[in-house]
Amino acid sequence: MAGLATPMALRVAVTLGLPDLLRGDGAAVGDLGLDVDPVALELLLDHLVSLGIVERGGAGFRTTDFGAHLCADAGNDLTRLLLDLDSAGGRAELAFVELAHSIATGQAAYPRRYGQDFWADLAANPRLRESFDQQMIHRAREQLPRIAAGFDWARFATVVDVGGGRGTVLAATLAAHPGLRGHLVDLEPTVTEARRTFEARDLGERTQVTAGSFFDPLPAGADAYLLFDILHDWDDQHAHRILARCAEAAAPDGCVLVVEPVGGRHADSAINLAMLVIFGGRERRVEEFRALAAPHGLSLETVTELTEQRCLLEFRLKPPRARDAATPQ
Known part of the structure; x- marks a missing residue:
């Protein structure tokens, strides 16, 4: 459990593209054309042999059937x-x-x-931004049908997808609910890709796209503001700022929809540590969400189990006289 050799060897192998380079008959270390030390590369390959990722063959090393799961065309894009x-x-x-x-x-x-x-x-x-956008698409892809069908989206006329990435979640929701219109907000160049997503799915007339940050004023007056896998990327101070922007933009009877793993339900301990280490965030529990939203006049109405990984928490704006005036700065 304490060894770092195997997890790092797998990462370096994928980064170098070894599973693809060694497919078929394989190749000798010196024939791979990599800008690496050949002796050190053979040490890495020896360890990959012990893991069953590659094997020694007539030409040198070749990828095994097991190792082929790490090839570019294996369908394991998220991995x-x-x-x-x-x-x-x-x-x-x-x-x-x-x-x-x-x-x-x-x-x-x-x-x-x-x-x-x-x-x-x-x-x-830009290369990191591109890979992050792709990662977000792959994380939600298999769950999109259940996300679109597992909640009564049709009761809204307009939804603003705040930090909506390339639009895959909003596109799937709009496709399943023809009466719904969507407005996506994210940074450039991600919103450029979102436009392409909507046009490719013939949703251009039902969507708007705005380049901007969720720390800035959001398009006002929508029925619902969707935060999909957003709040867990931020500490409480920044999460308050995001919720404040949603609350100030929402229609008088509007709501904020938070979709992400919930602590104690769908968030495992490893993901929680990853949120902390990478972002300074965490997978909050229901009561933590309730406390986070309350200063912004948002009351937790329902918690819906969307998938085995994510819940949807629906927050409603309270009447102004019922709101707590103390909003975190």
Whole structure:
């Protein structure tokens, strides 16, 4: 359980593309064309042999049937994104080496390792932003039908998807509910891809896209504001700011819909540590969500089990006279 050799060997193998390079008859170390030390590469391959990822063959090393699950066309895109050290997910995982810092301070370890927080890193590196957007698509893809069917979206006329990425969740919801209109807010260049998503699914006339941050004023007057896998990426201070923007933008009888894993229900301990180390966030429990939303005039109405991984928490705006005037700064 304490060994780091195997998890790091798998990550380096995927980052170098070894499962693909060694398919078929395989190849000798010197024929791979990689800019690496050949002696060190053979040490890595020897360990991959012990794991059953590759095997020794006539030409040198070749990928096994088991190892082929790590090839680019194996359909395990999310796994590959999390293992590839050049992707946002793989890079973020290395922040776990600073876990002791997060436990001591309650703060993210990512800035300690990389000199800036995760979001600033994405903004400065287009390749990381691209891989992160892809990771978010793959994380939700299999659950989209249940997300669209597991809640009464049809009772709304308009939904604003706050931080909605490339639009896959909103597109699936709109496709399942023809009377619903959507408005997606996210940063450039992600919103450019969202437009393409909506156009490709013939949803252009029912959607709007706005480039912007969820820390800034949001499009006003919608029936519902959707936060899908958003709040767990932030500490309480930033989560308050996001909820405040949703509450101030919502129609008088509007609501805020939070969809993500919930502590004590669908959030395992490893994910909780990842949220802490990478973002300084966590998978909050229902009562924590209730307390987080209350200062913004939001009352928790229902908790719906959408999938085996995510719940939907519906918050309603209270009448102004019933709101707590003390809103965190």
